[in-house]
Amino acid sequence: MWDCARETASCSSPTATGSSCRRFPRRSSICGAAFRSPVRRISRPFAAGYGSGEGGRRRKVSVERFFADTNLFLRYLTNDVPEQAEAVEALLRRAAGGEIRLVTNALVIAEVVWALxxxxxxxxxxxxxxxxxILNTPGLEVVESEVLFQAVLWYGEKRxxxxxxxxxxxxxxxxxxxxxxLDEKHFSRLDGITALVPGS
Known part of the structure; x- marks a missing residue:
């Protein structure tokens, strides 16, 4: 099995750049892109989906949107079925090029976490x-991306x-x-949260 975490960027911030962040082998321009873009930019219209109108103004070009299911990300990250991973890579390249827009949600991310x-x-x-x-993949719109980004950081850092x-x-x-x-132990580890137990 290919260890995605060993090959992906080792930095803790999505804005980090340079030699401190390792990239995916063969796929550095697609999934993760070395965390070079802040997560808040994920849901913005993909740059290739816009064109120039008259007077230099930019006009929106319609791009068809497709839902991205959990198994796409798992096959791509783990590479345990190489032919499927290659097919997913081709799909991600289409999204990165602005040909299509991929969309996914929090439940998919939760399933990815559970499976990995x-x-x-x-x-x-x-x-x-x-x-x-995943959250920093160009051409992929992640619903509630900012909430998920904070959740993923806490999950990885706060146990x-x-x-x-x-x-x-x-x-x-x-x-x-x-x-x-009733789970005061976990909630009390998270910054800004006050855990209250009923009856105490």
Missing amino acids: ESYYRLPPAKVSNCVLA VDFADAYNAAWMVQRGITPAYT
Whole structure:
């Protein structure tokens, strides 16, 4: 099995560039792109989907959108079925070139985390690197990308379940900092969250 986390960028920030970030072999311009773009830019219209109109103004060019399922990312990251990984790479290149737009969501990311952790037995830090690569893939729109980015960082750094990290990031984005929970141990590790236990 190809260890995606060993080959992807080793930096902790998506804005890091230069020699401190290693890239995917053969796929450096596609999945992850060495984390060179801030995650908040993922959901912006892909540059190749725009053209110049009259007077130098830019006009939007319609690009068809397609949902990207969990197994695409797993095949590509692990390369355990090479022919499928190559097919996914070709699809990602089409998206990176602006020919199509790929869209995915938080549940897909959660499934990727679960599979890499449970089936492929990768530790959280390596799973986090793999998911960060997905979140920074050009031509891929990730719904709630900023929430997911924070969740993935907490998951990799704070030793908490991904679901707890996601819920905490979702709360913080909406200005909700106190949380009633029976899992005080995990929530108390997350910055900005006040864990409250009913009856205490």
